[in-house]
Amino acid sequence: MNVGGLLASVGVNSVVCLGVFSLYSVLRKQPHFVSVYFGHKLARARSKRHDPFWLARLVPSASWVVKAYNATEDELYVAGGVDAVVFLRAVVFSIKLFTVASVICLVFVLPLNYFGKEMEHKEIREELLTVFTIGNVQRGSEWLGFHCFVLHIITICACFFLYSEFKHIMKMRLNHINSPLHSASQFTVVVRAIPWIDQESYSDTLTRFFTDTYSTSYLSHQMVYEKSAIQKLMSDAERMYKILKSVHMERRYVKRLLRCGFCGGNNNASQEMKELSDESKSITQEETFLDDSDECGAALVFFRTRYAALVASEALQTQNPMAWVTDAAPEPRDMFWANLCVSYQSLWIRKIIVVFASFFFVTFFLVPVVFTQSLVHLDTLTQFLPFLEKAVGRVVLEQLVTGYLPSVILTLFLYMVPPVMYVFSTLEGVISRSERKRSACIKVVYFVIWNVFFANILTEAAIVHYQISILKLGDYKNIPALLAKAATFFMTYCLTSGWASLACELIQVVPLLSNVVSRYILKNNSESSTSNPFSFPYHTEVPRVLLFGLLGITCCTLAPLILPFVLVYFVLAFLVYRNQILNVYVMKYDSGGQYWPIVHNTAIFSLVLMQVIALGVFGIKDAPGPSTFTFPLIVLTLLFNQFCRQRFLPVFFRTPAKSVIEMDRVDEQSGQMEDIHQSLLTAYSQYKSKSGRWGSRKFGEMSRSNSAHDTAEMGDISHA
Incomplete structure (x- = not known):
């Protein structure tokens, strides 16, 4: 050339x-x-x-x-x-x-x-x-x-710049670890490859193991369920939302419907309320749908202190490295639930x-x-x-x-x-x-x-x-x-x-072509059709x-x-x-700067x-x-x-032990540890319906509300 x-x-x-x-x-x-x-x-x-x-x-x-x-x-x-x-x-x-x-x-x-x-x-x-x-x-x-x-x-200039950047980003990483916004993951450990024992569920096996091994620091756990069962609950929750929406619209225009006797507005209203009642009973009964047979050999285990969770995530739990495998849990919004049910033995x-x-x-x-x-x-x-x-x-x-x-x-x-x-x-x-x-x-x-x-x-x-x-x-x-x-x-x-x-x-x-097609060809001017935030x-x-x-x-x-x-x-x-x-x-979601080692190694x-x-x-x-x-x-x-x-x-x-110990000490002295323990029960949610409402779920031995998670997630998105 x-x-x-x-x-x-x-x-x-x-x-x-x-x-x-x-x-x-x-x-x-x-x-x-x-x-x-x-x-x-x-x-x-x-x-x-x-x-x-x-x-x-x-x-x-x-x-x-x-x-x-x-x-x-x-x-x-x-x-x-x-x-x-x-x-x-x-x-x-x-x-x-x-x-x-x-x-x-x-x-x-x-x-x-x-x-x-x-x-x-x-x-x-x-x-x-x-x-x-x-x-x-x-x-x-x-x-x-x-x-x-x-x-x-x-070469000298490149090494000098790399050193200064690595030092600066390491400080950012430590500040990220010490941030109270990520406290839920610091108390949580992901457990996979839970052994199957006859006549006993995964939840009972996990409770017995962690009660014996971590008797003073174990708080609670949340089992992971098969996707098919979760999908059924999502579908039911979606139907519930649509019926509630239709009933709201029917109430809004009830007077207009009553004016037209031929339309049978009164009968429609009673029919909608009857269907709503039936679906409510169906959803209530669905809370017992997730039985022991739907559990995976994986769970989220919550500990009373950050240090206890750190020790549990780093330690080898038994003599068999392929059983009771523990890892530090990602943030709730960062969790990829679909892979938690994958058999740990099949990962290799x-x-x-x-x-x-x-x-x-x-x-x-x-x-x-x-x-x-x-x-x-x-x-x-x-x-x-x-x-x-x-x-x-x-x-x-x-x-x-x-x-x-x-x-x-x-x-x-x-x-x-x-x-x-x-x-x-x-x-x-x-x-x-x-x-x-x-x-x-x-x-x-x-x-x-x-x-x-x-x-x-x-x-x-x-x-x-x-x-x-x-x-x-x-x-x-x-x-x-x-x-x-x-x-x-x-x-x-x-x-x-x-x-x-x-x-x-x-x-x-x-996104620009999608917006143009949606607005000017499909004539869809709704807000939801043109808004598509992505990471x-x-x-x-x-x-x-x-x-x-x-x-x-x-x-x-x-x-x-x-x-x-x-x-x-x-x-x-x-x-x-x-x-x-x-x-x-x-x-x-945020990995806390883990892309920098890739940049450094490539340089x-x-x-x-x-x-x-x-x-x-x-x-x-x-x-x-x-x-x-x-x-x-x-x-x-x-x-x-x-x-x-x-x-x-x-x-x-790896997380510095000194950092988590200091954070535990500060929370215990300020009296916030109990509030953190309560928030852990609602921090992680395995599924979400298409309409944005959270479905019901079963957390081991306790049922929990999802309002805290909804608020936290919307707060995280609003930062952008």
Whole structure:
């Protein structure tokens, strides 16, 4: 690809992004789209929906940029929780790192690459992008020592930024643990693999076991029931709600019905009341429907103190590790009830199935990767497909096909990856929604690193050498040029998948189309039909941010021309994601910043990969000095990573005992412990009817009301 093809891709993406950003600034002012761009809470603000028309609604503006930029971290925490702040801190880390890398590499490294060989350069538009890469530096050049020096500077800056961010986020994590808003989960332990004993229910077995083992700290428990029984109660509760609603409407218009004797209004009213009475009896009898046979081998166990729950969740309960398995309970709104009834003994089989399914999915995805790389090498493809010679002969069409179309196709195929990985994570049997999304995030990170980075490089090599097996004797000298050619594809991919994806994220294509179809085609103007609040898609956006960080870090000395595009992407991401977190997404649950270890590990992997690639390039280009100084840098980076894992990482996966003991002491001295114990009885609810009413349920030996949970959940949503 030449500079002209890159400029064509830059021009197309810039025009698209500018147009979409302008369109967004207009659409967000329209009353009918409040539910799309301001979430569920602002969608209910009817005062904005009936404002008279004013011309400023049709004029693009940058007011949303100013509001997003000026938002404080506290405002972001209230809107999206710790996870949202951690995600934005990852973007800020990338901006800091690539600002330093761009200044150094564009000012010093890029000219060294361009004039690395004594050659006559073409006009700038006709220059190949490979002349700006390290592949253009001749073997044995002394200039490679400066590449090694820049490598050290970037690594030192990255480690410094990572350390400061890790330390800051660890403090946020500790504050999250000490927050009284999450006290219900701190007193609760999830118990699975409860042994089945003849002539005894799971509930009785659990009561006897925990009464004997934790006699002073055990409070109560709540059994988990089969989905079929729960679904029946939900259906009955839904019918009850509809009948109550119909009776309310009948009472409202009873006078109008009585005026028409032919309609038989009085008979209808008596019939409705009779049906209501019958259904009430049915629901009352349904409370005894959940008998012992409907119980699963899982339950929620409540303890009197946080420390007792912490000890129970961390301890091995019996000599058999596959029985009485305990884990810390997620928050009530974070609980994923469907997987609690999954047999614990079958989880390892599920994980093996997911591994094989992921492998086949990765293998299948190599097809679009090979196809996109073949479009980059359009001149080579014409040797196999002669009818493409006309396209190659047209300069504009060739630049569009090689510079824009491949990355667009790959981006479209990548949109199917997060939903598939989300399903795989569900099949693994995780018990919390946040853990399911985090597990999907890890899978997508692995997937995009392999299929976008490594698979593209290998495919590039296969096409250039016309065969899969490329590492033949004598071919190793062409590896720097091979990496440089692959880096040129990553430039256009950053433009298309990066800039364009932010534009799509900002304008909310799917909710916007759904709103338009519902209002103007289906003629449905009800509030419920246009309001659809949803949580932030971390399993989609975190891997995308980390992928561009990987591309920028690994290519900073290899192909410095990619750095401006990566930096612009992260600056736009900083503004777009802050706006979306403040206005669009609803915080339904919070993992407490557990996405940061994923960010840290990926950043360390990117640094080590950059150093290994540089070490190989220095060796191939006969530069013993840079090779000698690069190897210790790899060791020091790994030691830094080990230090961070020992210093900060345990806080993200284990709860400090000192923190929970202090919270227990404060609650006991203030007399709030009894109130907390009472609130535990209504904190968790296994099911909810479609109409939003909570169904009746059975908690071991006690029946409980759900009003406290309803109030707490609505309070959590209102923060967004």
